[in-house]
Amino acid sequence: MSVQQPNDNYLYQEVLVSPMYLAGTGGTADPSFAPVAHWPHHYLDDGPCQLVITSPDHRIRIGWYGDDFDLWKITAAEEASSSTRWTATFNHSMPPEVVVGLTTALASDYAEADVYDGNGRFLANPSMNWADAVRPLIDAGWTHGGGAASGTVEIVAPDGQAGVLIDNRRYRFDEEAVTLWAGPHGWGTRAEAIFTAGTPSHLIAATAATMVDPAPVVRERHHIHREVAHLVSLTPVTPSTLQAPRAPTPLDVRRTAVTQAVQRAARFPRTAADLRVMAARSRTSTSAQNPSGSPAPALAARPSASPSTPRRSR
Template identity: 70%
Template sequence: MHTPDDPNRYQEVLVSPMYLAGTGGAGDAGFAPVAHWPHHALGDTPCQLLVTSPDHRIRIGWFGDDFELWKINASEDALSAPRWTATFNHVTPPEIIAGLTTALARDYAEADAYDDNAPFLADPSLYWADAVRPLTDAGWTRDGGAEGGTAEIISPDRQAGFLIDNRLSGWDEETVTLWAGPPGWGTRAEAVFTARTPSHLIAATAAVMADSTPVIRERHQIDRRLEHLVTLAPVGPTAGPQVSPAPTPLDVRRTAVTQAVHRATRAPRTAADLRVMAARSRTASSAQSVSSSLAPAAAARPPATSPSPRHGR
């Protein structure tokens, strides 16, 4: 863990595996695929930023102070109850959320307006293996020690997994969990999907976890309890060209979500202990850096208009 006066504290590094890289202090990468959709800043409410498809059938909520940082769902129409819901906790790298939001943006673009057969409303496959194919293709293997009625696929380093719980039968039951990192509120990333989530959307999320491309973080953003599990390489002339283009901290800080981060750090913490702990995990220095880097870009944009613990392992 780097002390506040450590000159390497803010050094940018390439982190692998990506699923242990944490949030990086902002969630911009998760919103990037839907940057062209309507954004609704909800102020001092639990859901501080809501991004919706133009017809409001897809909703992407960012809860800046919560343990469950992202909630994403889709409905047959704007007023219907969600057909399915995906929830991501405060440790989940935003690049993983971007896997889902990218697939949703593509599905929406391919669907006709108000199409009941839109891909993002499709029934899940009868075969759970369809949702995990990106992982098995990448060498993840089935864990023979999973409880009866469940199936689990484990990464080669055994630091991440995909759990399917077939014991639950209700459509609103949370039947699929993607996880990474040791158990603990600050170390384990979790993405949870309800039973009716289309399999191709889960697979798109899983595919990002299977990707071996490193992501960029500042050194202080790596949890000290995970340092021995990740590989860090300084970002420099020799390292840069060897990786696929990925959002840098300067890139990802230029969207509206960082305004919500700025507000969240100044709001009084009056929620339950778990929410307080999650909010404190985003350091004041990181929040200040994010908000200051966003200010010029935010000033240049016209104001947005509005059209209308997870269980431990």
């Protein structure tokens, strides 16, 4: 007796996924770029990094590695040519809605620096109190996990499917110190965000805050890994599921921001081919310069050629 396979209509049905931290990337990394859509974009032909978004002064860099093992690598430095002060790396299984927490905080920090002292909180020294970096998790009821090695602290979600590991034994700014994780062990199931020791605590906290947002995210059924499917709640998207008749709460505001990010991301290129074409155009067209002479944002008016960002070829 043959086993009936799900049809395409079922597999491509949009569903609300909860908890969000187990939802995966959904085939696109674009929402993570929405808060910095106005920053310069650089499309690269060669190497694993296909797109680099930089602050106007190039002190903040957001690299997207669509075909490699690290999907996002975000760094900051005191000067455009100076050594990196800190690095945050998000792997291929981390939902872009989590990355939005960091890119939003960076955009805010940079805007404030431009108005005030020109330096910016994104270069602040991390707090001496490790709990400051994960305060949103503690406030949401995440508790100490057992089995952490000496000199480390682990905080785990109530469902045991997400957590953070803090390594207090790290002394150099470029050593890995904080790891946010979600999902069971495995290349296709474990989401990770790794921060080096020099990362400002408020930026880690901004990222962690998205992990405890109970608002579900939209995915297609086939985006959910089969080893994660039994750990999440899936609700088919219908007009009734998307209604919010009550007054907006802070969580609703955050959900709206992510939704708007996804809508703006629909204009972004989503395949490696798109990115390479954009790079070629930028070299052959003089229209990439705005009247002031600085590069114009290239992603703003490009239609998507494919429904998803490239998956890893390795």
